[in-house]
Amino acid sequence: MCKSQFHEFLAALPKCEHHLHIEGTFEPELLFELAAKNNITLPADKDAAFASIEALKARYLTFANLDDFLGYYYIAMSALIDAADFEALAYAYFSKAASQNVRHAEVFFDAQVHTERGVAFETVVTGLKAAQRRAEKDFGITTELIMCLVKHLPLPDAMKTFAHARDGGFFADGTLLAVGMDSSEAPFPPKMWTELYDAAKAAGIKRTIHAGEEGPADYVVQALDLLDAQRIDHGLRSFEDDALIKRLVEQKTLLTTCPLSNLKLQCIKSISEFPLRKLLDSGVRFSINSDDPAYFGGYILENYCVLQDTFGLTVKEWESIVTGAVLGSWCSEERKKQLLAEIDGVISTWSAKLGGQ
Numbered sequence: 612m613c614k615s616q617f618h619e620f621l622a623a624l625p626k627c628e629h630h631l632h633i634e635g636t637f638e639p640e641l642l643f644e645l646a647a648k649n650n651i652t653l654p655a656d657k658d659a660a661f662a663s664i665e666a667l668k669a670r671y672l673t674f675a676n677l678d679d680f681l682g683y684y685y686i687a688m689s690a691l692i693d694a695a696d697f698e699a700l701a702y703a704y705f706s707k708a709a710s711q712n713v714r715h716a717e718v719f720f721d722a723q724v725h726t727e728r729g730v731a732f733e734t735v736v737t738g739l740k741a742a743q744r745r746a747e748k749d750f751g752i753t754t755e756l757i758m759c760l761v762k763h764l765p766l767p768d769a770m771k772t773f774a775h776a777r778d779g780g781f782f783a784d785g786t787l788l789a790v791g792m793d794s795s796e797a798p799f800p801p802k803m804w805t806e807l808y809d810a811a812k813a814a815g816i817k818r819t820i821h822a823g824e825e826g827p828a829d830y831v832v833q834a835l836d837l838l839d840a841q842r843i844d845h846g847l848r849s850f851e852d853d854a855l856i857k858r859l860v861e862q863k864t865l866l867t868t869c870p871l872s873n874l875k876l877q878c879i880k881s882i883s884e885f886p887l888r889k890l891l892d893s894g895v896r897f898s899i900n901s902d903d904p905a906y907f908g909g910y911i912l913e914n915y916c917v918l919q920d921t922f923g924l925t926v927k928e929w930e931s932i933v934t935g936a937v938l939g940s941w942c943s944e945e946r947k948k949q950l951l952a953e954i955d956g957v958i959s960t961w962s963a964k965l966g967g968q
């Protein structure tokens with residue numbers, strides 16, 4: 612962890628999380644528990660990593676790339692069957708997030724992957740919403756759901772799931788905040804999904820997409836030009852294109868960055884390669900997030916701390932980061948004011964304690 616005083620400061624900072632896959636918070640302990648409850652046999656006969664909780668945790672330390680990780684990610688989902696399972700999964704994350712002073716979270720879930728294996732859309736959403744209600748009551752954390760569709764399945768499948776959510780009123784009644792896309796990136800450029808994003812835009816639905824993690828900067832350009840994406844998830848490769856960076860700054864487009872994820876999936880060789888200084892110096896609006904923390908070795912505070920250890924940020928720089936995260940959130944203006952006031956209080960206290968560092 613970071614220097615003792617800075618660790619306490621970073622722990623105290625009110626945080627927003629915008630890039631968090633709820634299925635990616637599936638800790639091995641809960642996975643084995645739900646698999647036993649639902650009589651799901653994990654494939655230990657084919658992969659020794661599933662022989663025990665400890666073996667699976669060890670395997671999570673050695674992902675070769677995004678697709679290597681996704682193989683384990685999708686196997687784990689097989690243990691999520693009923694609404695209570697989804698509630699348990701989400702509430703465990705909300706509890707952990709609240710302990711690290713996450714005050715607002717906009718959470719991804721992979722609806723398609725669950726419906727493809729026979730779990731009803733309504734089952735997933737019912738469980739997640741129950742956890743959201745409990746978390747707001749218990750911790751005062753506000754949360755929203757972003758329905759992600761997956762790039763490795765055909766467009767008609769994505770359109771079917773999207774239409775079910777739209778026509779069922781899940782966006783209109785506030786159950787769902789936005790639509791996004793995730794999973795394998797390189798073989799599936801954003802231009803493949805124009806029909807989906809046109810439909811979302813026509814319905815007045817907020818839009819985000821994973822782009823520029825393993826794919827080139829042009830994928831981010833496609834997301835902006837062809838999909839009219841309002842937010843970019845990852846966007847790490849954007850710095851290959853100076854004109855794109857200028858555009859992101861002018862449009863105040865939020866990049867939801869994930870340092871430990873980038874390291875674990877070998878998008879960068881070390882945290883020192885994470886473009887934090889470029890993000891700060893360019894004026895791009897961004898937030899720091901944990902992505903799939905059960906797999907990548909750290910929740911949001913661990914991501915903050917590894918950046919502090921590597922880059923030695925000042926209180927003022929952290930104030931800029933967390934303020935930008937609030938301003939880039941899709942919560943109400945009233946909620947933003949509350950969060951900014953909380954940040955001001957913490958910054959005031961810790962600026963004095965840390966002597967202007």
